[in-house]
Amino acid sequence: MAYDYAPFPYTAPPGLSGPEPRHKVAIVGAGPIGLAMAIDLAQRGIASVVLDDNNVVAVGSRAICWAKRTMEIFDRLGVGERMLEKGVTWKVGRQFHGADEVYSFDLLPEDGHKYPAFINLQQYHVEEYLVERAQEFPDLIDLRFKNKVVGHEGFGDFVQLEIETPDGLYKLEAEWLLACDGAGSPTRERMGLDFTGQTFEEQFLIVDIEMEDSPFGDHAVPERWFWFDPPFHPGKSALLHMQPDNIYRIDLQLDLDADGKAEATEERVVPRIRAVVGNTPFRLDWMSVYKFRCIQLDQFVHGRVIFVGDSAHVVSPFGARGGNGGIQDVDNLGWKLTAVLQERAAPALLDTYHEERAHGAAENILNSSRATNFMTPKTPIEALFRSEVLRLAHDQPFAQKLLNSGRLSVPCSLEGCALQTPGAAQIPPGRAVVDAPLAGPDGDSWLIREVQGEFTLVGFGNVTLPEMVDIRRIGVNQRAEYPCFTATNGHATRRYGSDMAYLFRPDGHVGAVFRHPTAAEVRTARDRALGTHLEDAA
């Protein structure tokens, strides 16, 4: 069925009738990133005001592929299970050359994870769930729709914003301004920050159709299908995804000189879709023609203004690294900003948000640029190599691996970044938590549930954790005075070893590892993860 775009209510903000007390945090943009940011902060007790120029969720499905790591973060934010239930779970991608399948991959070949490799769920559903979750924090999240930020100015330790509403202009002040206002970020534009990078000339048509019968044919299995040079769209590429509510996403590469406006019309689109799905009845739900760029800001943190998500970095959509990258930004920033606001860390900690997430953005840009280059050869010689890779990929394993229709989003590793204490382990410092099922005193659980949210020291197997009151401790396959779990089917100990302690940061990344942890060593590693050594250096 078509999505019902119900408007969110606008109420006149207090700032229209008199000055508001200075806010801790102002978030510009109530898309997935801004909303997730507000929820993350609220769960840590930090209040924010969220300002959005609109009053409905995103129109069109837009971001649909949510990666496992994103789902684990959404789990921590209280919306993961709802998204999983509604979303379409998939893990197999098939790549075709012409009509022949040349290579398929299984993104999550092993058991013992709460979340699958990917779910597909329309951005409007995600935003709706996030708004409803945000509304569970009425004292901490002040959601203001139809509040368009039209100006901002920094004053040392606060930012003043000018905001336009249906009832007129008002001003408010915030200690921190988080710009979650998307690829075209007005905040970034006002600051005149350079945002140039590789622009791709190729145009793509993106269409959502509603259809009773699955275009995946007899299988009726949700997968990701990608065609190089499909029979129904010769010489170009095509991508097919399944979404909930019988909605299918079809993405078609267009000619370089295609007229985008003319292509995004029913009379042009319907024959193209007919060519893919045949005579099966369908309804057009949404369509759009897009081009893309790969760019990131040189610096994500500018005094009291911090860029999060697409405002800081944009990528091509192949690989699902846009929204998923942005959610990892939120995950990285939430606990750090909280520690700074609660004076448990110096503002220098926020520099590591830039260090770690600029690294993540660069990885996403590298991968998505390469995929786009492979999909759209620029010169005859690039086309020649591409076509020979496709030919060899029918049976040569190395050529199958060279096929690149998008290297799909995997959790960014922060190995070697300043906050991690160097060390060696199966999951080395910097890597994100790898989930595993646990059985505990209160029933079954998952490692992601036990370690995310605050610093947590986990002892796996034959390792003794030191006594400490200021750091949460849990044990796996051991008996102790702190909460202990059993590694269900041995997954946890197989993944982490059976004689190691791991210190997880609040965002679930490994901060340090120990064979024989002492309280002093663990505290030193925790303090390092809070950036105390950066403070000393400053």
Place this chain on the structure above:
Amino acid sequence: MSIAPDRLSPQQDDFYEALMRAHEGLSEAESHALNARLVLMMANRIGDLGTLQDLLESARGYSDG
């Protein structure tokens, strides 16, 4: 036709990008010349006639003609 085990991954994308970079800015004729040089140099690096003959036959086996 011999099926060779994959020895490029996980660095296959780094290699492919470097290969495309090597061709950047060249005319088509220059690119073909570069490819020819590459084949000769790779043959020398492989250095085993049996392996090379097998590769030649396998690659030829995929030809349309």
